[in-house]
Amino acid sequence: MNIKKRVWEIVEVAKPGDTVSRAFDIFILAFIIVNVISVIIGSVNQIYDRWGRVLDLFEFVSVVIFTAEYLARLWACTVDPRFSGSVRGRIRFALRPMSIIDLLAILPFYLPFWNVDLRSMRVLRLLRILRIAKAGRYFTSLGLIKDVLYTNKEELILTTAMMGLLLVLSSSILYYCENEAQPEAFASIPHTMWWAIATLTTVGYGDVAPVTGIGRTFASIIAVIGIGMFALPAGILGAGFVEAIQRRKKREDAAQKKEEDEGRGNYCPHCGKRLR
Amino acid sequence: MNIKKRVWEIVEVAKPGDTVSRAFDIFILAFIIVNVISVIIGSVNQIYDRWGRVLDLFEFVSVVIFTAEYLARLWACTVDPRFSGSVRGRIRFALRPMSIIDLLAILPFYLPFWNVDLRSMRVLRLLRILRIAKAGRYFTSLGLIKDVLYTNKEELILTTAMMGLLLVLSSSILYYCENEAQPEAFASIPHTMWWAIATLTTVGYGDVAPVTGIGRTFASIIAVIGIGMFALPAGILGAGFVEAIQRRKKREDAAQKKEEDEGRGNYCPHCGKRLR
């Protein structure tokens, strides 16, 4: 039981002062980064042709380590009151988003053993990049940014919804304008959405662009509205940051003032007695 | 009369607690969304070739439902004091923007019966996407965003006007610079406006771009001014949101303070003299 508890402390994010747990965190984080780099460079054919064996070996070692980590978590989790109960607790633990990510990050390696079609292997290798999500566990302090996004979530969702509406409308209009002139690029409304996204986000690849006069006129109006739509989230987030910073400062000022008050006292200037 | 009143309550946006009216609102909203999706996927030839009959049947059902909804509104509207009078009131109701949208959303289906040229049918089908605007009735709380846009409307209109001026000037300049080198893409000032819009909004499709030295020099200056122009509405909206949030907070603070004052009074608790 004592060992179990220690294992749990080590695999979880380290508490201040726990050097061993902290070393383990840093090791896993570094290992994740090396894994991601390995997936990235492994996708270059020339590199894979020469170093494929090394990369495959590293992949094997990685899966062993990540599997051991996953099993250690699954074994030790019952120490935590949230996951008490040797079966039910472990199931509850295994269904946490973070645990599912941990599992998905090692699964692609084991599936071939159960007779999975080799064609789908390529897609399965994609899941390896999910190991980058394992790093999320250690990003505990997005602080201000998370705070601002959360406080303004209503406005941001609304802006996204308005962008969705604009996307549907502008795709429909341009489809009807351009379909005859460019039957391939503007083959249907969903096809036209590719153009609409490129325009509303101002990316503008230029692989698809209207050529008719009426199409270009509507596209111009949509592009101008697009930059306005873009200015909205920038404005909302800007105001959100201003507010969050001021709120934080007010809290600090209040704390400081309270301290001062207790030191100097806050007395009625006429009768000299303490106020509040 | 009682039935008429109930019908009016149901077709209008539900008041809190009116479950039947609320259920009707949700049904219509969901129906609108399914209709928009049907228009979108119906524009894909492969899907229409296979499922055309289903989509056409759904279109028929939709028109029946939306027509019934429209007639119910038109019949019951006289209950509302704003539309009293069985003829005049109904005309006034039918001329509201929302009623016109409701009518336009069903009209394309009925027009063919009155011998409309089949060639223009395509354009008429475009109007079906307007059903998305019917959803606007249920978006009653754009709140903050509407507030900010309204308060800063003067500056936003001015910015748009400045962009219009810049559009005319930059199109004229580039037309004179590039017309000889690219007589087709820069055929006239209105043609050049397509390039100018793509540049000022930073979309930059790249289907039209200056090639002469002098044209590129002016285009560079215009592009830099363009991102400045873009920074203006972002700045205005940002400031607008800051102000709106602070105004709202001040109102809340004032309400809270007033409550406190009335409860505790704001006197020195010892000598009883008023403070401040």
Add this chain to the structure above:
Amino acid sequence: MNIKKRVWEIVEVAKPGDTVSRAFDIFILAFIIVNVISVIIGSVNQIYDRWGRVLDLFEFVSVVIFTAEYLARLWACTVDPRFSGSVRGRIRFALRPMSIIDLLAILPFYLPFWNVDLRSMRVLRLLRILRIAKAGRYFTSLGLIKDVLYTNKEELILTTAMMGLLLVLSSSILYYCENEAQPEAFASIPHTMWWAIATLTTVGYGDVAPVTGIGRTFASIIAVIGIGMFALPAGILGAGFVEAIQRRKKREDAAQKKEEDEGRGNYCPHCGKRLR
């Protein structure tokens, strides 16, 4: 002298209540807009081929009217104390930026009479679009925007300077990276600047883009810095608008408070005598 004064009042921007002067302002403004539209549509060959005579006639009428306006201003300006002196005052008036614009807007019509090379006529016609600048006289209330731009001019100039520095540096780097692979598009540092502007402003036409690995790596870094550079003016202007709005509101609050003070009085709460 009395007629001169009245002419001056009429040609200048109207004072409140002066209906005749106001009517004149509106007429000239409308006339400028029609002129600009005429220049724009006159650049379309099909339109010019058919309506050329009408447009040329309109151009003739315009020049007559604008010349009369210019001469009226020049004749009447001596009424204004700033331009007193029938020769010196008129020269001082003629050298004002607005007067020079007025002159440039009619000059292209008169130059051909003095044996100007017909080849340069095309360029001269460009000057006609300058008539749009005449409208500037009537935009007296850019208010808030001008205020913000003026207050933050130092930061905005600095940002522009930093962008210039970044432009030179990134053009030099990409020139050395890409010159061998694309000797035409990246022929020299000034040529590469066209690519750099398109990237830093995020317009990205795509007519010129790096193809080498090292070129793309640097281009990526430059593009990311570019959007940061862009965020700076947006941030500065945003803060500027926040400040300007708060300053304005403070002034209004102060004015209101002063009024209240005078009404209710602002007395010492202890001895009851007036304060300040």
Add this chain to the structure above:
Amino acid sequence: MNIKKRVWEIVEVAKPGDTVSRAFDIFILAFIIVNVISVIIGSVNQIYDRWGRVLDLFEFVSVVIFTAEYLARLWACTVDPRFSGSVRGRIRFALRPMSIIDLLAILPFYLPFWNVDLRSMRVLRLLRILRIAKAGRYFTSLGLIKDVLYTNKEELILTTAMMGLLLVLSSSILYYCENEAQPEAFASIPHTMWWAIATLTTVGYGDVAPVTGIGRTFASIIAVIGIGMFALPAGILGAGFVEAIQRRKKREDAAQKKEEDEGRGNYCPHCGKRLR
């Protein structure tokens, strides 16, 4: 010793009132600008073919002057207490970033004498553009911008890190989606990053763009997230500027208020009791 001190005062940024030192600063700054222009226009073949000798001579003169400046600094630096000690002090001075830039700006000229491969000369000439960095010494007052960037460095680094994460994820996804359809443009994850950068920064050259349905769907989501990511630094910087301006103003207000308090006192002018 006196001459050494004077030389040091002259080569360093001028103190107010030191006219000679100020003239030296302006001369060096102007000389740097002319040097940068010379490097830029020297890269144009037609100009170099005609004026190559003049540019080479100017380059020779520049190196002589910059070398003299460097040696003067190195000789005189021991006057400054930070660099006391004729050997150690000079080494410490030579290792300052600004001194290294000074050295790098003249080195390319001297290296050929020590038998450097002529092929790499091209790259060495790139270093000449670094002379632009010498100008940094005279930009002492970036003030507000530096202040804002410094205060918000944590959030800005975090945003950059999130952008890096998004870059890796989106490149991996698009690589797996598009690799089969476009084996050259999406040859590997590092190759796909070029597309991802162009999309996330909304530059969108269009030389590489997804063509498959699934690829375009993911690309659309990534583009929308990209403009959100962009709105974050704009928001952070906007809030930062608001805060910095208010902090500065508060300091000024406090200074002014203190002055007023000390001058007039803040007492009731009738009963003499202190007010707040």
